[in-house]
Amino acid sequence: MGHHVDETASFYKATHTVFGHHESKFLQWIFTVDHKRIGILYGIVMMIFFVVALGTAGLMRYELMAPGADFFTPAGFNQAFSLHGIIMIFLFIVPGIPAIFGNIIMPLMIGAKDVSFPRLNLLTWWLFLAGASIALYSALSGTGFADTGWTFYAPYSIKTDTNVVLILFAAFLLGMASIFTGLNFVVTIHRLRAPGMGFFKMPLFVWGIYSTAWIQVLATPVVGITLLLAIFERVFGIGIFDPTKGGDPILLQHLFWIYSHPAVYLMILPAFGVISEIVTTFSRREVFGYHAIALSSASIAGIGYLVWGHHLFSSGMSETAKIIFSFLTFFVAIPTGIKFYDWIATMYKGSIVMEAPMLLTVLTIITFAIGGITGVTLAAIGFDNQVHDTYYVVAHFHYVMLGGVVFMLFAGMFYWFPKVTGKMYNKLSANISIWAVFIGINFLWMPMFFAGYLGMPRRYFDYLPEFQIYHQIAGIGAVLVIGSLLMMLWNFIRSAKNGEECGENPWNGTTLEWHLPSPPPLGNFAKTPYVDFRPYEFEKGEPKVKDVYQDTKKETK
Amino acid sequence: MSEIIYDKNNNAHEVTDFNDDVEGARQGMWLFLFTELMLFGGIFITYAVYFFDFTDDFVQASKNMNLWLGGLNTVILLISAGCLAMSVVFMKANKVLESKRFLLATIALAIAFIVVKYFEWSAEFHHGIWPDSPTLRGMSDGANMYFGLYFTLTGLHGLHIILGIVAMFWVLGKVNNGEINAKKFIVLENFALYWDYVHLVWVFVVPLFYMIGLSTGGAH
Amino acid sequence: MDTKEFTEKDFQEQIIMYGKILALLLFLTGVTFLQPLFISQGLEGTLFLQLVLASIKGFLIVAYYMHLKTASDVIKGTVYFTVFILGVLFVIMGIDSNMDDSVLDMFQAVTASH
Numbered sequence: 001m002g003h004h005v006d007e008t009a010s011f012y013k014a015t016h017t018v019f020g021h022h023e024s025k026f027l028q029w030i031f032t033v034d035h036k037r038i039g040i041l042y043g044i045v046m047m048i049f050f051v052v053a054l055g056t057a058g059l060m061r062y063e064l065m066a067p068g069a070d071f072f073t074p075a076g077f078n079q080a081f082s083l084h085g086i087i088m089i090f091l092f093i094v095p096g097i098p099a100i101f102g103n104i105i106m107p108l109m110i111g112a113k114d115v116s117f118p119r120l121n122l123l124t125w126w127l128f129l130a131g132a133s134i135a136l137y138s139a140l141s142g143t144g145f146a147d148t149g150w151t152f153y154a155p156y157s158i159k160t161d162t163n164v165v166l167i168l169f170a171a172f173l174l175g176m177a178s179i180f181t182g183l184n185f186v187v188t189i190h191r192l193r194a195p196g197m198g199f200f201k202m203p204l205f206v207w208g209i210y211s212t213a214w215i216q217v218l219a220t221p222v223v224g225i226t227l228l229l230a231i232f233e234r235v236f237g238i239g240i241f242d243p244t245k246g247g248d249p250i251l252l253q254h255l256f257w258i259y260s261h262p263a264v265y266l267m268i269l270p271a272f273g274v275i276s277e278i279v280t281t282f283s284r285r286e287v288f289g290y291h292a293i294a295l296s297s298a299s300i301a302g303i304g305y306l307v308w309g310h311h312l313f314s315s316g317m318s319e320t321a322k323i324i325f326s327f328l329t330f331f332v333a334i335p336t337g338i339k340f341y342d343w344i345a346t347m348y349k350g351s352i353v354m355e356a357p358m359l360l361t362v363l364t365i366i367t368f369a370i371g372g373i374t375g376v377t378l379a380a381i382g383f384d385n386q387v388h389d390t391y392y393v394v395a396h397f398h399y400v401m402l403g404g405v406v407f408m409l410f411a412g413m414f415y416w417f418p419k420v421t422g423k424m425y426n427k428l429s430a431n432i433s434i435w436a437v438f439i440g441i442n443f444l445w446m447p448m449f450f451a452g453y454l455g456m457p458r459r460y461f462d463y464l465p466e467f468q469i470y471h472q473i474a475g476i477g478a479v480l481v482i483g484s485l486l487m488m489l490w491n492f493i494r495s496a497k498n499g500e501e502c503g504e505n506p507w508n509g510t511t512l513e514w515h516l517p518s519p520p521p522l523g524n525f526a527k528t529p530y531v532d533f534r535p536y537e538f539e540k541g542e543p544k545v546k547d548v549y550q551d552t553k554k555e556t557k
Numbered sequence: 558m559s560e561i562i563y564d565k566n567n568n569a570h571e572v573t574d575f576n577d578d579v580e581g582a583r584q585g586m587w588l589f590l591f592t593e594l595m596l597f598g599g600i601f602i603t604y605a606v607y608f609f610d611f612t613d614d615f616v617q618a619s620k621n622m623n624l625w626l627g628g629l630n631t632v633i634l635l636i637s638a639g640c641l642a643m644s645v646v647f648m649k650a651n652k653v654l655e656s657k658r659f660l661l662a663t664i665a666l667a668i669a670f671i672v673v674k675y676f677e678w679s680a681e682f683h684h685g686i687w688p689d690s691p692t693l694r695g696m697s698d699g700a701n702m703y704f705g706l707y708f709t710l711t712g713l714h715g716l717h718i719i720l721g722i723v724a725m726f727w728v729l730g731k732v733n734n735g736e737i738n739a740k741k742f743i744v745l746e747n748f749a750l751y752w753d754y755v756h757l758v759w760v761f762v763v764p765l766f767y768m769i770g771l772s773t774g775g776a777h
Numbered sequence: 778m779d780t781k782e783f784t785e786k787d788f789q790e791q792i793i794m795y796g797k798i799l800a801l802l803l804f805l806t807g808v809t810f811l812q813p814l815f816i817s818q819g820l821e822g823t824l825f826l827q828l829v830l831a832s833i834k835g836f837l838i839v840a841y842y843m844h845l846k847t848a849s850d851v852i853k854g855t856v857y858f859t860v861f862i863l864g865v866l867f868v869i870m871g872i873d874s875n876m877d878d879s880v881l882d883m884f885q886a887v888t889a890s891h
Contacts, residue, residue, distance in 0.1 A: 591855065650783060
């Protein structure tokens, strides 16, 4: 290397790269091995794809405002919902919080100087970018984007003539990126916690990331092999999923959901971690039931591994397996419920400060509860047979995904935006957009519960006239949701440039990242702190432990 | 030099340096092997399901396997894993030349494995058996599944061997320029873990694909 | 960090240990391929014997070649955990393949008798 890099300068000003020293700012960014920059790189790519998928959803809602073909051809509509699903799942929600905040914040929270394998970390971003580019390329070339939905069910996925192989390969690469990110985080949390920080002194967000990372490591390879088998099926005709050769298409569903169900916990657990951080900070109170929240994350990860069969209740599965899966699915609601009560108990008698992150979190607790409870109804085999593949499931899924994961991603953005940029977002704009998105989500998906219960199937580009009212109410909601999410993004872009300076700890947070300057220096802690305090210690509404960074700085030569 | 910090009682604590963390690198490698285990585990689950559905067809199809080539490859892989283990031990004892010789022997055996595999697949192609071939489509459903899984599993396994060979040349380069030495041999050690894992997969491929055809049952 | 000195004695011990394991594995491989000749068995017997042999070999490889025996508790724990998870997946898939509709039949038998 040879080139001297100032470890105490802001990470925007100085960086380590994977090889050599680059004059160009652009090269310094794309070859950086600094966890904070890599998190931002992930964030930028993800947000671009998020807007694309959001736009696609908007166009689908526009198509559905009236019965009959208005905008899409039927085949085009199939491609549109596949594009929406694949981008949202594989490029946005699955990597989402771990890749952005897991990268930027987690090492700061445990007092580490970086993740365990910084170069591997950069490689995951490049794999992610490669996967994203292939997905984009498949949409623009040849027979166009896959029309299989994001689930790639056989035998249709092995017969359709759209670009399925490309998108399967893209998903495989994204899976690899996810595996290596998880691997990196597990080792980081095992090895690089500051001295004194036992497992039960870690902030709860770190617990969320830790559970998530295990799912990434152990579940993602199963979908990897499923995607590979599906690719081999299309390219070589090995027949594993092809009933004309004796293969079993249901097996693809099994293998797919062995991953993809844990994947929904992989999406939600880091979001739960963000909730725990925000609720505690803005209630100015030590979190209620720290151990219960931490261990419920781990048990959700464990039980969540064993419930995939509830996606196959109507696919043809033995009754015994159905009953086991149904039972386990009900069971997974318990640790989730424990978390909810703990958060509410934390807020109880706290001195709550309703800043934007807290407002969004409280509203998320409502929307996620709606999504979660309707999810429990779906675990009942009989009811599931009635509403399987209807708008009821669509509504449930979007309440937990948008109203849980995406809301918390944005809440996390509001919460850590001052830390990462050193600037404050526009508070008025934030509050308006948060209320708008909350009203929007209820307009958009509440009617779908009813439409689905009455028999409106999902993924159809047309419908019977009596369903029109539900689609029109949903259309209004869609405008609100899309508008307010774009408003939030615009708020971040504009405030990063000309927001007010915010200082190191605008929220009175207690975890280690709030002891650092905003934005943090390249080397994070000039001197590693000794952690002999719990993560959330408040005294009379003020953080008890103050200015760890100042102490650690003084002692350096 | 690791950083040392002190708590309130002035006890010293060593801070783990992520640039030089042998235990961390070891854990990382094991985690990677777990993902590999789940990857191959997916194929083995698929095997179990179809074996259950088409037991007799599987036994019949297995009789097409060439046990001599399969056995030869088993021994080759076994000895190669032994060589690599020796390479690590010699490196630890600072006997770099011997270590390098054992590494080269491992590379040679790995290449031999691929060559044998090439002949094995060629023989099957010669009999008209490859995925989606007219001969195979004319055979039973179970035979289709058996060979579908056989080519997928041994193909992926072969790919791991080839990637292993590439990685071994990279490791050899590091031994040559002294980056791997008697004090820092974690890369070599981690690679040996990978190689043992590849060997482990093969240990389970043998009974499931080669040996079931020798049972007295399933012939009816 | 491996701070312990690697002595000539350790070296000799490890060479002998790896040599012994290699010989044992070669012997077991011989048994694997010769088993059908010596103890001719039906499919179930063959599969059982073969998988037992493979598991013994697997155990030797993991314990000695991959030196799990001397690895840290974190690594040991995660190995057990991963094998357990994989085992559970097999069991559940096995239940689905094996049990068919026995519970449904049971319910129907009960309702039919009323």
